[in-house]
Amino acid sequence: xxxxxxxxxxxxxxxxxxxxxxxxxxxxxxxxxxxxxxxxxxxxxxxxxxxxxxxxxxxxxxxxxxxxxxxxxxxxxxxxxxxxxxxxxxxxxxxxxxxxxxxxxxxxxxxxxxxxxxxxxxxxxxxxxxxxxxxxxxxxxxxxxxxxxxxxxxxxxxxxxxxxxxxxxxxxxxxxxxxxxxxxxxxxxxxxxxxxxxxxxxxxxxxxxxxxxxxxxxxxxxxxxxxxxxxxxxxxxxxxxxxxxxxxxxxxxxxxxxxxxxxxxxxxxxxxxxxxxxxxxxxxxxxxxxxxxxxxxxxxxxxxxxxxxxxxxxxxxxxxxxxxxxxxxxxxxxxxxxxxxxxxxxxxxxxxxxxxxxxxxxxxxxxxxxxxxxxxxxxxxxxxxxxxxxxxxxxxxxxxxxxxxxxxxxxxxxxxxxxxxxxxxxxxxxxxxxxxxxxxxxxxxxxxxxxxxxxxxxxxxxxxxxxxxxxxxxxxxxxxxxxxxxxxxxx
Numbered sequence: 001x002x003x004x005x006x007x008x009x010x011x012x013x014x015x016x017x018x019x020x021x022x023x024x025x026x027x028x029x030x031x032x033x034x035x036x037x038x039x040x041x042x043x044x045x046x047x048x049x050x051x052x053x054x055x056x057x058x059x060x061x062x063x064x065x066x067x068x069x070x071x072x073x074x075x076x077x078x079x080x081x082x083x084x085x086x087x088x089x090x091x092x093x094x095x096x097x098x099x100x101x102x103x104x105x106x107x108x109x110x111x112x113x114x115x116x117x118x119x120x121x122x123x124x125x126x127x128x129x130x131x132x133x134x135x136x137x138x139x140x141x142x143x144x145x146x147x148x149x150x151x152x153x154x155x156x157x158x159x160x161x162x163x164x165x166x167x168x169x170x171x172x173x174x175x176x177x178x179x180x181x182x183x184x185x186x187x188x189x190x191x192x193x194x195x196x197x198x199x200x201x202x203x204x205x206x207x208x209x210x211x212x213x214x215x216x217x218x219x220x221x222x223x224x225x226x227x228x229x230x231x232x233x234x235x236x237x238x239x240x241x242x243x244x245x246x247x248x249x250x251x252x253x254x255x256x257x258x259x260x261x262x263x264x265x266x267x268x269x270x271x272x273x274x275x276x277x278x279x280x281x282x283x284x285x286x287x288x289x290x291x292x293x294x295x296x297x298x299x300x301x302x303x304x305x306x307x308x309x310x311x312x313x314x315x316x317x318x319x320x321x322x323x324x325x326x327x328x329x330x331x332x333x334x335x336x337x338x339x340x341x342x343x344x345x346x347x348x349x350x351x352x353x354x355x356x357x358x359x360x361x362x363x364x365x366x367x368x369x370x371x372x373x374x375x376x377x378x379x380x381x382x383x384x385x386x387x388x389x390x391x392x393x394x395x396x397x398x399x400x401x402x403x404x405x406x407x408x409x410x411x412x413x414x415x416x417x418x419x420x421x422x423x424x425x426x427x428x429x430x431x432x433x434x435x436x437x438x439x440x441x442x443x444x445x446x447x448x449x450x451x452x453x454x455x456x457x458x459x460x461x462x463x464x465x466x467x468x469x470x471x472x473x474x475x476x477x478x479x480x481x482x483x484x485x486x487x488x489x490x491x
Contacts, residue, residue, distance in 0.1 A: 002449045003136030009442040010128035013163025018411040020066040027095035033057040033100045036108030042097045050262040051098020058118035059086035076425035077411040094224040098261045103167040103209035113219045122323045147450035149376035154305030156403040160296040167210040174206040175216045175366035179373040194364030196240035204244025209303035211252040216366035219339040226332045261344040268356025281348035286389025288344050291361020307399040322375040336370040404439045
């Protein structure tokens with residue numbers, strides 16, 4: 001039921017965002033349509049860099065270029081209208097023509113079978129469905145208190161991305177599922193192969209569909225190594241964790257060689273020396289952090305500051321909670337925070353000479369999710385107190401709704417237009433007021449339903465090992481030497 005509600009919620013986002021209003025969405029839609037028709041790799045396009053490939057797609061998909069509005073938030077999206085008279089097929093250049101085809105097959109094949117391949121909305125609905133399925137798994141594995149934390153992890157920018165066609169969206173959902181696996185591993189007393197599979201499996205799929213997910217995978221690997229100290233983790237556990245990501249990396253390398261993918265862009269490459277690139281990348285760190293929380297569209301507008309403040313507040317709570325815990329949990333949180341800040345700087349310092357300063361905040365989102373999720377079982381006490389959980393839920397619900405309203409306004413009347421859509425210019429498929437009502441109802445229902453999930457984040461039969469190791473005696477359990485713990489649990 002929660003998954004169905006999530007699909008409905010993400011559908012409102014898909015309908016509220018103008019055609020091709022998502023970042024690089026034209027290229028992703030064209031790639032989805034071409035892969036579904038059997039074109040795994042299009043032809044190089046004269047005059048364009050290697051990443052562009054010419055593909056044959058339904059003619060309507062090649063119309064309605066969003067360049068007329070995508071870099072000016074004051075303009076409504078009226079100017080980017082599809083040509084309804086376009087018939088047949090047309091060769092168009094996709095900017096992601098050499099990307100791995102797996103995500104595009106997941107999106108394009110169902111559209112080709114069940115929907116209308118010439119309509120962008122069908123691709124969005126299928127992409128949103130995959131995200132809803134993974135988010136449903138996230139909530140199911142998190143349980144009641146964990147579900148609140150999972151929803152808190154979804155920044156305003158993420159809600160927007162879940163409603164458009166972009167492999168970054170599914171990557172984020174999959175890495176969120178992996179982070180939940182990390183937290184379940186941390187909370188459990190005994191490591192298992194299955195627990196490691198629930199971390200490595202989602203990471204493997206994320207890397208396969210978007211190879212840059214290896215950045216989040218490396219951060220999770222280091223985090224696991226920190227958390228695994230004294231847990232009795234064996235080689236078979238690490239093999240279970242590494243199997244899927246390792247296979248995905250090999251598949252990505254194989255695809256890159258076969259497709260002759262080039263990591264370069266002469267249009268954006270920076271002529272700066274290495275030191276200059278380091279300084280420039282460091283100076284852009286603030287923009288990266290701002291973008292990962294609230295930047296939407298083609299980076300031309302952002303979520304309202306109160307909505308972003310709620311998300312950063314959740315990050316702050318996670319930081320305070322973990323910082324006051326002993327040992328490995330604090331170290332793990334520091335590892336994640338360092339990765340969020342340092343990786344963009346290193347990436348641009350090394351590669352800006354080939355591809356330019358291209359790192360966007362949304363690339364950091366998969367890693368940043370760990371700032372909230374890791375250690376989230378510790379939230380149960382502060383959230384469980386009377387009145388605090390409803391306040392947290394209301395704040396999260398209002399943040400999502402306010403972000404949705406501002407997004408709908410941006411495309412319908414521009415960011416300087418009326419919040420009540422006076423003199424509306426761009427009309428969504430459904431009345432904006434109906435969309436607002438639907439979104440408010442569905443997000444409320446999702447948040448309420450998440451609290452009804454019966455499987456707990458940490459089983460009542462399992463003691464949190466971090467808590468046990470920080471005390472000498474715990475409810476009938478005595479901590480012995482060598483870091484081992486004997487625990488009696490009464491239920």
